[in-house]
Amino acid sequence: MKSAVIVFPGSNCDRDMAVALEKVTGHKPQMVWHQDHDFDTVDFIALPGGFSYGDYLRCGAMSARSHVMKEVVRRAEDGVPTLGICNGFQILTETGLLPGALMRNADLHFVCRDVKLSVENADTLFTQDYMEGEEILIPVAHHDGNYFADDDTLDELEAEGRVAFRYCADVNGSQRGIAGITNAKGNVLGMMPHPERMIEPALGGSHGRKLFTSIMNRLG
Amino acid sequence: MTNVPNINDIKITPEIVKEHGLTEEEYQRIVSAMGREPNYTELGIYSVMWSEHCSYKSSRFHLKKLPTEAPWVIQGPGENAGVIDIGDGQAAIFKMESHNHPSYIEPYQGAATGVGGILRDVFTMGARPVANMNALRFGEPDHPKTRHLLAGVVEGIGGYGNCVGVPTVGGETNFDPSYNGNILVNAMTVGLADTDKIFYCAAAGVGNPVVYVGSKTGRDGIHGATMASAEFTEDSEEKRPTVQVGDPFTEKLLIEACLELMATDAIIAIQDMGAAGLTSSSVEMASKGGVGFELNLDKVPQREENMTPYEMCLSESQERMLMVLKPGREDMAKAIFEKWELDFAVIGEITDTGKLTLTFGGEVVGDMPINSLVEDAPEYERPYVPTPKREAVDVAAVNDLNKAVLDLIGGPNLCSRRWIWEQYDHMVMGDTIQRPGGDAAVIRVHGTGKALAISTDVTPRYCHADPVEGGRQAVAETWRNITAVGGTPLAITNCLNFGNPERKDIMGQFVGCLEGMGEACRALDYPIVSGNVSLYNETNGSGILPTPAIGGIGVMKDSDKMATISFKNEGEAIVLIGKTKNELGASLYQREVLGKDAGAPPHVDLALERRNGDFVRALIENGQVTTCHDLSDGGLIAALADMAIAGGIGASVAVDGELPLHAALFSETQARYLISADTETAETIRKEAKDAGIPVAVIGATGGKRLRVNNDAVDIPMSELARAHADWMPKFMAKT
Secondary structure, three states: OOEEEEEOOOEOOHHHHHHHHHHHHOOOOEEEEOOOOOOOOOOEEEEOOEOHHHHOOOOOHHHHOOHHHHHHHHHHHOOOOEEEEOHHHHHHHHHOOOOOEEEOOOOOOOEEEEEEEEEOOOOOOOOOOOOOOOEEEEEEEEOOOEEEOOHHHHHHHHHOOOEEEEEOOOOOOOHHHEEEEEOOOOOEEEEOOOHHHOOEHHHOEOOOHHHHHHHHHHHO | OOOOOOHHHOOOOHHHHHHOOOOHHHHHHHHHHHOOOOOHHHHHHHHHHOOHHHHOOOOHHHHOOOOOOOOOEEEOEOEOOEEEEEEOOEEEEEEEEEOHHHHHHOHHHHHHHHHHHHHHHHHOOOOEEEEEEEEEEEOOOOOOOHHHHHHHHHHHHHHHHHHHOOOEEEEEEEEOHHHOOOOEEEEEEEEEEEOOOOOOOOOOOOOOEEEEEEOOEOOOOOOHHHHOOOOEOHHHHHHHHHOOOOOHHHHHHHHHHHHHHHOOOOEEEEEEOOOOHHHHHHHHHHHHHOOEEEEEHHHOOEOOOOOOHHHHHHOOOOOEEEEEEOOOOHHHHHHHHHHOOOEEEEEEEEEOOOEEEEEEOOEEEEEEEHHHHHOOOOOOOOOOOOOOOOOOOOOOOOOOHHHHHHHHHOOOOOOOOHHHHOOOOOOOOOOEEEOOOOOOEEEEOOOOOOEEEEEEEOOHHHHHHOHHHHHHHHHHHHHHHHHHOOOEEEEEEEEEEOOOOOOHHHHHHHHHHHHHHHHHHHHOOOOEEEEEEEOOOEEOOEEOOOEEEEEEEEEEOOHHHOOEOOOOOOOOEEEEEOOOOOOOOOOHHHHHHOOOOOOOOOOOOHHHHHHHHHHHHHHHHOOOOOEEEEOOOOHHHHHHHHHHHHHOOOEEEOOOOOOOHHHHHHOOOOOOEEEEEOHHHHHHHHHHHHHHOOOEEEEEEEOOOEEEEOOOOEEEEHHHHHHHHHHHHHHHHHOO
């Protein structure tokens, strides 16, 4: 499995993502600086968390308009599995690869803690190693994770099984407790929680591992 | 082009000298050092270099007495941060610094830039910052400003640290009326570097380029260092423009760019522009290197128009660094900074004149001997009176012990700080193995089985009651906290927050605390490697409690052996290490439950501290205990409650009758720990302790859903205790 982690100015979970990919899949990803938009062909693309461009504009808005993201969008549309965590999810909604938007948390505070998620669809390329309905503990760390979309979009996401993860209890005011969604084709997942932070007991648990094993098992 | 009036045409009058925070005597000292009257720019530069904040003029004499050496100390005080050897060719680089005055005036930016500044002090030396900590003091909860300040400071710390991507892994927060008009915001950063890749600030090589990198210079923060060296008055809020504005995104880029350049061999010396900005960084570098600097101010990247030399030299704009490069490396270095979209400008060169020479518009606008800026700074051996010793007092019992316990655990000083630390990303970088809420934060040394334990502590109540004892206790408590997670304490940094040193009683507190700290550091082989002094923490003549905040660091060879405070299993034995004495003077119980503050604080027996601590650490290293917690504020019962709440498991204990029950529960006798282990192991531990002459007692067992002492002398359902602990702060912060 050949993967790429895209690094923007202000990304700060890029190393965490790379460590998790290497520890869980055994394959070291390629780190792609945002200016290297002509990066190698890969089987999997990860957009890490952090504060790209400081989040000084809307979160993810600047990165979404970068050259490298034009390339990521093209490849994702071609079917390359693409994962956006936290700021990565925000970037994916800003590019339009995923619907909706991530607004400021309902209580206006940054929140960093372990939260319970339920795996809503275990039949995606990112979740196949989980059981449907499985409850997992994964941390969040965000100021803008309040998922919003109009009712029609939300209904469509639900009907098509595109809600991958849901918060078991309200964390940030997200519509219908949505924590992560996929695109219609199922090859793009965006989620606010950080599975890369839960890959070993020393860090508080290993519930994030199956996300990476799912991808690896699908891609070989 | 606008015609800029020449600022140096301004005539220096006694009023101007006074506005610069200099005494007439100090002004004369400048005149004799220079051999002439300074011009306006030069006066500004002297005023910041000789300010309390930069020159330590009131504290230097006493700071010299502190122990700063040990075989593992690579760099003690005097550089940007302290450096210690943690084995395997690696070093921990760390420092703590205050940002008190700006945080009171503008809590978000004050706290944010406090974090930014201390991060720079650490990565300047070649370290990747890996953890942030803090020590915060606010006024009484009912004071109308407290919630506003607490909310702003927490948001500012989070806003900066979260964006930069360095986890904020712990700290402490306390409340006391003495901080009503002068909060304390002390920020600490810990970084990691290879021992052969540490960077210093001493400039060298005549003709070598002086390079400015990072953000552009604006007018923000001019005279911040001077503000930090004066008492507060009612009109201090007018000083909001002297609070800098933080840009954590640029800081993140600056970290990455500097570390990338540091991986090459281009840098001779590097220094961040902190208090007093360009001035203090160039003076520092030139002074350490015994050389001169010639700077062309026209080359300084500026974000505002028509800035005067005075403004450029005194600006405290954030996220800027100054470097001396090897000749010929400019292009390579420039390419790195351009990649990270940061300014890069050669603004001058090293000279052999021993002077700081500033040119602007083709004219020399400042020309000062470097020596005079640093070594000629006044040093005061200020008069002081030692704080009178307090007598021991009888501290009354209360009838309702349950209520007393709930009031303490569910009160401002012992309640859960979750509301605070959940606003900090404490997990980014993927090495936080002990999150906030325990005795010490623990982070793995990336890619190894080792870990660092970090703790910030001080008990200002004790320092006020008896500065010497309080100074000892502050050092000992960080040592104990690091020990309680299984770490071997190595060294400390400190942030000495005191009132006006021109008052004899305040100076007496300062001298006393330092005496106690020094003693503890020596007894525990725990030297001071960096630090910061913040004086004049007063508003309208009313000083804060003396607050020498200590930040301690320890190392753990095997991070898997780490201990935590939470009970893990039902039916384990609870063991008290150390003997409880009747020490309720200056205790939290006395203050919070009885509303009094009298008597002498607990005595710190440093030999005992070391013996008990070394014993406990060995137990942890041997894997004999599942839980460990040190005893501090609130005594035995507070520690027991913490352990039970954290594990969600109750406990039942019996304490012997030598002491009145309230003393056995609330006494703050030092050098004590609570541990838990299975009953068989506990018996082994008891025997081992007896043999070693360590006071030990098996006092009870874990289990059940209640916290009980002596049957029903204390009997509180865990649910009620946990709720009291969890609820105070969110409820307090939600009040409108």
